[in-house]
Amino acid sequence: MADYILGIESSCDDTSAAVLKDGLLMSNVIASQQVHKDFGGVVPELASRAHEQNIVPVVSQALDKAGIKPSDLSAIAFTRGPGLLGSLLVGTSFAKAMSVALDIPMVMVNHLQGHVLANFVREDGKEYDPPAFPYLCLLVSGGNSQIVRVDSPLDFEILGQTIDDAVGEAFDKCSKMMGLGYPGGPVIDRLAKLGNPDRFKFAKPNIPGLDYSFSGIKTSLLYFVRDELKKDPQFMEKNKEDICASFQKALIDILMKKLVKAAAQTGIREVTIGGGVSANSALREAVVREGKKRGWKTHLPEFKFTTDNAAMIAIAGWFRWKNGEKTPLDIAPVSRIADY
């Protein structure tokens, strides 16, 4: 009999459910919340309410698309954290209710592990080329910027991480500051394609080891735009493509410098990226370019698996379940998880 795993993701503003059959993805349904657009960021209270509305139809659709009934499930994987507590509570409580009703185990998943393992999501008829162990993953999202060493699907080590803002936060906050909207990453990515990345220079951090910092470059952009607007109120409008291209280049240079250093220090040549910012076209190009130069084997996640999705939670849960893990019913979600 086949093993079916249901994955549930509700850590931020996407309600998602996915089904795996013996590790193969059968469905991956995502309800993205539009309610936050007018606020320039995710409003936690609204996110929780939207998850509560979405979770039943999203899970039903995922089961329907996979062509199975709830009673066919072998286990339920769910995101325990990190994320917004109210949002996580919806997915966690739903997983518990299903686990009790169906009398099947549930397996908690660290959301970040999902991103780091996204390349292991296997789809029918598509090339499957996951990284070999050990590999490095540059995990870049709205809440995290880390370089992770992965020795097995259950064995992760953070080699470096941001000491202040995440890189996605830098994209988002700076986009908001420039009046370009939210989320900032996709807008800056699009405008950057039309601009000159070498026109403006921004202060880059000097942080030891493999850690990152993105708060200084944010301030550097803020002062730069403020000073230029004093001289010419139309400055932003006239130069937004070049500003975005130059700012994006600076962020990617910062990310790549430490990734190159991590690969050199560890001698690891299997390299992946993950998280929302891994959708960035210039970052993807930079990783491939650097990889060719340095003899890395690079693995880029499909766009649909870069942002929050339950397929990556299901695959991370699948590995844990195969390892015999079961999560007790008195588990509580956590907004922060310091380690893996």
Ligand code: KG4
């Ligand atoms: O992983 P994710 O969906 O959510 C979490 O933070 O968990 O990542 C969202 C982040 C946002 O900061 C968004 O601006 C960024 O990913 N992002 C991008 C791009 N698409 C999404 N950043 C740069 N370029 C993109 N194309």
